Amino acid sequence: MPKKLLCVLLALFCLYCSSCSKVSDLLDKAGAGDLKEKLDTAWSEVGKDAIDNLADSIWREYGFGRSLAWPDTGNGAFIPKLRGGVTEYSFWSDDGKCGCIYMSDVTKDEYDKYITNLKELGYGFSLTISVLDEVYVCDGLYIGLLREGKTLYICYGESVAELDDVYDAARSQNNK
Secondary structure (H helix, E strand, O other): OOOHHHHHHHHHHHHHOOOOOOOOHHHHOOOOHHHHHHHHHHHHHHHHHHHHHHHHHHHHHHHHOOOOOOOHHHHHHHHOOOOEEEEEEEEOOOOOOEEEEEEEEOHHHHHHHHHHHHHHOOOEEOOOOOOEEEEEEEOOOOEEEEEEEEEEEEEEOOOOOHHHHHHHHHHHHHOO
């Protein structure tokens, strides 16, 4: 725990230093304005994701903040995390090939960002017929999404039939 806490504090300090207007002014006066620009670029390209991933790990390990019951093995490990809402539950097959994540409190903006993230990672919209609203595929891994108000089902598998099966299982779990 101390190493993780130290890393988080160090990252937050670096963020503070690079974003603080007084530090920025001092860097400009010292002729190191390009250093601030490089720090800003590094933060925007690398730092935010590193902090997000570290925060996710801390939340999983110590239970801080929202629930992140996200699969970390099998095909579920390749599903990008939705950084909003609350993960109510998730389950996956014994072999990890397919599963479903049920989330609540997902805003439209968070959902739209998630779709954009999927597309940036190479997932393409699939025209296959499914009980889910939208199906995306990349390298043989299918992700199906069904949004009902502020709830979201994220199902994954190696075929559309698997998506439909895990969605049905998630619905029956949700109705208990």
